[in-house]
Amino acid sequence: MEKLRVGVIFGGMSSEREVSLNSGRNVYDNLDREAYAPVPLFMDNAGRLWLIPWQLVSQNTTVDISERLEKEAKHVAYEDLKDLIDFAFIALHGKYGDDGCIQGLLELLGLPFTGPGVLASALGMDKHIQQKILQAEGLGVPRSMLVTEEMWAERREEVERDFEEKFGYPFVIKPPREGSSIGVAIIRERGETGAAVEEALRWDNAALAEEFLDGIEFSSIVLDEENGPVPLSLTEIHPQSDFFTYNDKYMPGRCRKFTPPKNIPADLINVIKKDVVRAFRALGFRCYGRIDGFVLKDGRVLITDPNSSSGMAPSSFFFEQAAENGMLPSMVLSRLIEIALRVHREKLGPL
Numbered sequence: 001m002e003k004l005r006v007g008v009i010f011g012g013m014s015s016e017r018e019v020s021l022n023s024g025r026n027v028y029d030n031l032d033r034e035a036y037a038p039v040p041l042f043m044d045n046a047g048r049l050w051l052i053p054w055q056l057v058s059q060n061t062t063v064d065i066s067e068r069l070e071k072e073a074k075h076v077a078y079e080d081l082k083d084l085i086d087f088a089f090i091a092l093h094g095k096y097g098d099d100g101c102i103q104g105l106l107e108l109l110g111l112p113f114t115g116p117g118v119l120a121s122a123l124g125m126d127k128h129i130q131q132k133i134l135q136a137e138g139l140g141v142p143r144s145m146l147v148t149e150e151m152w153a154e155r156r157e158e159v160e161r162d163f164e165e166k167f168g169y170p171f172v173i174k175p176p177r178e179g180s181s182i183g184v185a186i187i188r189e190r191g192e193t194g195a196a197v198e199e200a201l202r203w204d205n206a207a208l209a210e211e212f213l214d215g216i217e218f219s220s221i222v223l224d225e226e227n228g229p230v231p232l233s234l235t236e237i238h239p240q241s242d243f244f245t246y247n248d249k250y251m252p253g254r255c256r257k258f259t260p261p262k263n264i265p266a267d268l269i270n271v272i273k274k275d276v277v278r279a280f281r282a283l284g285f286r287c288y289g290r291i292d293g294f295v296l297k298d299g300r301v302l303i304t305d306p307n308s309s310s311g312m313a314p315s316s317f318f319f320e321q322a323a324e325n326g327m328l329p330s331m332v333l334s335r336l337i338e339i340a341l342r343v344h345r346e347k348l349g350p351l
């Protein structure tokens with residue numbers, strides 16, 4: 001039987017392209033060669049796709065790869081993608097990668113892919129809109145306030161007063177559509193607000209302010225099994241910094257993680273597992289997702305960061321939770337591809 005040609009797409013145009021390189025390289029390395037023929041596809045920072053040789057997959061940074069594309073890689077026009085692959089494993093993160101853009105392109109080409117479709121991917125990226133949907137579903141979300149560029153330019157003092165009244169200190173500012181903790185800040189006194197809003201506005205046209213959550217952070221990978229979404233397992237996160245920063249996420253050994261959780265009582269673990277499945281469904285996620293949140297000291301469970309994709313580096317939640325379920329990296333990757341093929345087979349119109 002012909003092996004399924006799996007295009008592993010990584011790199012990309014977002015602030016998370018180095019994270020994506022780690023994901024893509026690891027997916028490429030771990031795909032089961034008995035079942036799949038992996039095809040490494042690098043997206044450069046102009047959104048062009050390149051078929052790259054394995055020597056380029058193992059480069060340290062996307063800059064190293066980009067410098068060698070002209071000589072060592074082959075540019076692939078979008079229309080020609082179907083000649084090269086049967087399936088797309090999206091290892092892109094952030095803007096244009098897990099926000100619906102590449103998903104729309106793949107739908108037009110008729111190629112099945114990992115993760116949800118256009119709308120759910122876009123929702124997974126937008127922290128402001130997803131909070132409204134989760135709230136309507138009756139799920140706990142942080143109290144928040146969106147400040148647009150115009151509001152900030154026209155009535156900054158009023159906005160700062162509103163923050164103070166609504167949240168007190170500390171509170172959190174973040175860009176609504178970013179990832180990897182980029183642009184996230186904890187505001188502990190009034191003087192810190194301005195710089196944090198400006199920083200968030202470097203990444204998006206609005207800044208999202210949230211109440212500060214004091215509790216235990218968790219992350220749950222959910223797989224879209226035939227009988228409905230199922231959490232793989234649950235990880236309890238203890239960052240070494242003030243919060244779960246970029247370095248805590250990606251520097252080896254920087255963060256304590258417990259899979260399954262050590263300090264969350266069993267009854268609350270059950271509540272979390274139910275809530276992450278409800279969030280998955282409410283946002284229309286398909287294939288898989290990573291739903292993150294907090295258990296507060298009073299026992300309330302809040303969903304703070306539902307993601308329509310997950311980091312796929314060796315130490316990611318995805319592989320940790322798969323291991324807890326007895327699945328080696330290659331096994332869970334195969335599982336994901338099987339699930340994706342099923343949901344694309346069953347879809348009517350775009351996913």
Ligand SMILES: Nc1ncnc2c1ncn2[C@@H]1O[C@H](COP(=O)(O)OP(=O)(O)O)[C@@H](O)[C@H]1O
Pocket residue numbers: 142172174178179180181182184210211212213214217239243244245292304305
């Ligand atoms: N409202 C909040 N209260 C406390 N900590 C927060 C809050 N929002 C975010 N954080 C911290 O910042 C990290 C990154 O924020 P998050 O909303 O998850 O954005 P990202 O999409 O970048 O992961 C979280 O993992 C958490 O540690």
Ligand SMILES: [Mg+2]
Pocket residue numbers: 180181292305
């Ligand atoms: Mg997060």
